Each structure stands twice: as C-alpha cells, then as structure tokens.
Amino acid sequence: MRIWELEFENYRNLYPGCLRPEEGVNVIWGSNAQGKTNLLEAIWLFTGGHSFRGSRDADLVRLGEEAGCACLSLSFSGGGRQQKAEIKIQNGRRAATLNGIGKKTASSLVGAFCAVVFSPEHLSLVKDGPSERRAFLDSAICQIRPSYAGLLNHYSRALQQRNSLLKDIPRHRELLDTLEIWDERLAGFGAAVMEERARYVEKLRPEAAEIYLGISRQKENLDLSYQMTAAPQEAKPGEYRQAILETLRRSRREDLGAGFTTSGPHRDDLMLTINGAAARVFGSQGQQRSVVLALKLAEASVLEEIIGEPPVVLLDDVMSELDTGRQEYLLNHLQGRQIFITCCDPGNVRLLEQGGIFRVQEGMLLEGAGASV
Ligand SMILES: Nc1ncnc2c1ncn2[C@@H]1O[C@H](COP(=O)(O)OP(=O)(O)OP(=O)(O)O)[C@@H](O)[C@H]1O
Ligand SMILES: [Mg+2]
Structure with missing residues (x-):
C-alpha cells in the first residue's frame, strides 16, 4: 500500500494543504502542538476506523468552522490499482466515497486502505x-x-x-x-x-x-x-x-x-x-516502548501476509525514550513499507539516510527547504 497524496481542508488545526510522501520512510517533525499527530490521524481515518485518540468526529472539524465541512482526500495504490477515497465530516457525521462511489458509512472503507498505528497511548x-x-x-x-x-x-x-x-x-x-x-x-x-x-x-x-x-x-x-x-x-x-x-x-x-x-x-x-x-x-521505559513497537510492526507483517501487500505504518511520537541505536533502526532498517514517523527533535531527522522530510509549523505543512533542519 502506498499513499501518493493526502489533501486536507478545515481539518483540526491544519491549514488547507497537501502531503505528497515518499515511498519509504517519511519523517514529520515540529515542536509540540503544531499538528503532526493531526496529520497522522487524518491518514488513519481512511482505514475506516475512528480517531486513534478516541476523539469524536465533531472534534475533527476546525474550531470556528463547525458549521462547515472538514474534507480529506487520499490517493493511494492498493489492491493492485490506483484508488481515491474521500471523507467529509459535517455536523458530527462522517461520509465517505471510494473511487467516486458513495459508501453507506465511513467505516465501509475498511479493507480498501490498510494501516497500523503506534501512538503513545498504546504503551498501555x-x-x-x-x-x-x-x-x-x-x-x-x-x-x-x-x-x-x-x-x-x-x-x-x-x-x-x-x-x-x-x-x-x-x-x-x-x-x-x-x-x-x-x-x-x-x-x-x-x-x-x-x-x-x-x-x-x-x-x-x-x-x-x-x-x-x-x-x-x-x-x-x-x-x-x-x-x-x-x-x-x-x-x-x-x-x-x-x-x-x-x-x-x-x-x-x-x-x-x-x-x-x-x-x-x-x-x-x-x-x-x-x-x-x-x-x-521489569521493562524499562525504552524497552516497553520497543515492545509495543515490535508488536505493531509484527501486526503489519501478519496483515501483509494476508492481504498480499504491506499496510502503511503510522508511528506517532515513537522516538522519545529510544536511544540513538534504536532510533536509527526505525529510520533506516524497515524496508519495503511506507512509513510515517512524527517527532519533535530535529536530531532524529539527521539520522534519516533516505526518505521524505516534512515539517509542521502552526498547522502549516512545509516541505523541501522549509522542512530541512
Ligand atoms: N478541531 C480543531 N480545530 C483547531 N485546532 C485543533 C482542533 N483539534 C485539535 N486542535 C489543535 O491542534 C494542535 C496540534 O495538535 P497535535 O496533536 O497534532 O500536535 P502535535 O504536533 O502532534 O504535538 P505533540 O508534539 O505535542 O504531540 C493542538 O494545539 C490542538 O489544540
Ligand atoms: Mg503529537
């Protein structure tokens, strides 16, 4: 599974924009409360699931624009073809289309786009x-x-x-x-x-x-x-x-x-x-984090065996508490999947050998020179 483009409008604190990720690892970095997790959450919604933070649909619409509609659109390849899914959130309801065809509920997207997510809440x-x-x-x-x-x-x-x-x-x-x-x-x-x-x-x-x-x-x-x-x-x-x-x-x-x-x-x-x-x-903080990470990545491998292609991997704030060796492994040794990793520390970005670098600053998605450390 590979995402080509994610467009968003009126979604959380993000300014209307578009993410065009690379094939392998994509690092999304920025200070606290800039919109990094919001971006991963937007991708996750295309699995048909609810927000991995447990938010209500109504909370996903940009504050101050509650009467309007939050629109997300995802172009991806999956199931051997090019696909496009759209999600609209309005009045606390989510509607979805897949390849131009309206779905009864947004959860009917399940199975078309597959991802696994790690978020700090999963340490539980x-x-x-x-x-x-x-x-x-x-x-x-x-x-x-x-x-x-x-x-x-x-x-x-x-x-x-x-x-x-x-x-x-x-x-x-x-x-x-x-x-x-x-x-x-x-x-x-x-x-x-x-x-x-x-x-x-x-x-x-x-x-x-x-x-x-x-x-x-x-x-x-x-x-x-x-x-x-x-x-x-x-x-x-x-x-x-x-x-x-x-x-x-x-x-x-x-x-x-x-x-x-x-x-x-x-x-x-x-x-x-x-x-x-x-x-x-007996596990230390870093060990416990590594265990959850290993479980989530293993979940992705098992899913890959069943669906015949690797799901997209979303890793939110996984780097903190991990030493440089563990961080380096995550950034450079997980081949064959499209991965999105958020982090605050620009030092993590420097460890990345190959892949996409994006920066989120006050809800603005920056790439190229604007995203470099
Ligand atoms: N519906 C909304 N409308 C506007 N802003 C929102 C909405 N929902 C959340 N926010 C704001 O979005 C901001 C960024 O949230 P997000 O969780 O993406 O930050 P982050 O970059 O992941 O930060 P951290 O590094 O602390 O995890 C928060 O300040 C939050 O208040
Ligand atoms: Mg976050």
Whole structure:
C-alpha cells in the first residue's frame, strides 16, 4: 500500500494543504502542538476506523468552522490499482466515497486502505492490565478475519447471560439447572475465541521476536505467549471446549460466590517477556516502548501476509525514550513499507539516510527547504 497524496481542508488545526510522501520512510517533525499527530490521524481515518485518540468526529472539524465541512482526500495504490477515497465530516457525521462511489458509512472503507498505528497511548498495551492486550489481539484478528467480531459478540452475550444467572441463583435455587446450558454455550464460543487468538499469537510471535531483536540491535529477546485461564497451557485447540467446560464446573462454587464467571477467554492475557522477564514488571521505559513497537510492526507483517501487500505504518511520537541505536533502526532498517514517523527533535531527522522530510509549523505543512533542519 502506498499513499501518493493526502489533501486536507478545515481539518483540526491544519491549514488547507497537501502531503505528497515518499515511498519509504517519511519523517514529520515540529515542536509540540503544531499538528503532526493531526496529520497522522487524518491518514488513519481512511482505514475506516475512528480517531486513534478516541476523539469524536465533531472534534475533527476546525474550531470556528463547525458549521462547515472538514474534507480529506487520499490517493493511494492498493489492491493492485490506483484508488481515491474521500471523507467529509459535517455536523458530527462522517461520509465517505471510494473511487467516486458513495459508501453507506465511513467505516465501509475498511479493507480498501490498510494501516497500523503506534501512538503513545498504546504503551498501555504493556503497562496496563490484560484487557488492553486482549483488545489488541481482538482488533488485530478482526482486521484479518471480519467474522471474528460476530464470534466475540456471541461470546460476550453468553457471558452476560451466565453472569446474570450467577447473580440470580442464590435467590432462586431452581435456576441452577439452567446454568449447564450456558456453560455449554460459553464453552463453544469461548473455545472458538481462544483458538483464533492462539493461532494469531503463533503468527505474531516470530515476527515480533525478529523485529525486537533488530530494534535492540541483537541484544534482547522478546517472547509472547497466549495465557489461558480456562485451559491448561499445553492444551491443543481441539481440547479447548472440554477444558472450558471442566473449568466452569470446577469453579462453579467460586463463580456463584463472586457473582460472575471467574475464568475464560475474557480473563486471558498475552504474556510479554524480554529475556525471560515480564516486560510489564521489569521493562524499562525504552524497552516497553520497543515492545509495543515490535508488536505493531509484527501486526503489519501478519496483515501483509494476508492481504498480499504491506499496510502503511503510522508511528506517532515513537522516538522519545529510544536511544540513538534504536532510533536509527526505525529510520533506516524497515524496508519495503511506507512509513510515517512524527517527532519533535530535529536530531532524529539527521539520522534519516533516505526518505521524505516534512515539517509542521502552526498547522502549516512545509516541505523541501522549509522542512530541512
Ligand atoms: N478541531 C480543531 N480545530 C483547531 N485546532 C485543533 C482542533 N483539534 C485539535 N486542535 C489543535 O491542534 C494542535 C496540534 O495538535 P497535535 O496533536 O497534532 O500536535 P502535535 O504536533 O502532534 O504535538 P505533540 O508534539 O505535542 O504531540 C493542538 O494545539 C490542538 O489544540
Ligand atoms: Mg503529537
């Protein structure tokens, strides 16, 4: 996937303009609060997703122009052809066209333009609890297998039903018999969820390990493993369903006491270790950042295998806390993809051997002589 041109008007703090990036690495630099992240976010919207900063659509329109429309247009090659997508945001709504044809919703753009994004908020992937890591796995799997979203939905509905039953049983003992039905349902959907996640982690694992070795300049090893709460770690996918059923039966008393289901894929985790030690507990700032980066780049590699071309990589503010060796790796050793990296420090720009340099200053996008350090 390769972006040829991004045009923007009335978008956030950016002045109407146009970004024409290079094939490989593109560095977008500038001081704080100039509009660098805004620019990456504009690209990201073409994946069909919401702002990676969690902003509402209405917030994307330039302040003071709320009655007007924020317009974005992206020319890119993907799927073996030249394509053009447009997004218009007005009255808090997003509309999109792809190759001149109107889409029902902006999220219908999913699949036409593919990207992965790293933003500092994603550090929660290592620092926070298991739910962040489950969400990472789930959204990555949804990108490569859209039917997975439906499966997750079935699982979480069955879980809700079982949980409310667990709360009701102490007052209505006669409901105890129905628990068995929900155990069966939960085990069926749960096993399918676990199987998808375990398979995805096995794909991600070697890619992430190789990238992490590169980032750490061959000094450190990253390992990932999917930690299951309702099946033994060594269980095979064919055994998951039975294992969940047994766990649910075994922990029934505990579940009734707690009023919710204490084990299952909704409690699982993705274990991340650096040289054998848990990254969450023992990782330094730079190591934790490198882990998230390796996961995101590995996600891009897996996606590339499935869609047959590399997705665009958006790295927002990834350079801070990384030493020069790690920065240099990111700028010069990730070939074969179009990458956008934002940073504040012009020193990062000097490390770039080949690629595009852009500067954002008070919402103005500068290139050529205006962007040089
Ligand atoms: N809808 C909007 N209209 C006008 N300005 C906006 C809008 N939304 C955000 N801004 C402003 O855009 C400015 C730039 O934001 P952005 O997050 O892109 O900065 P940045 O260059 O990435 O900075 P940093 O290096 O601190 O991450 C901010 O000052 C913000 O207040
Ligand atoms: Mg920023």
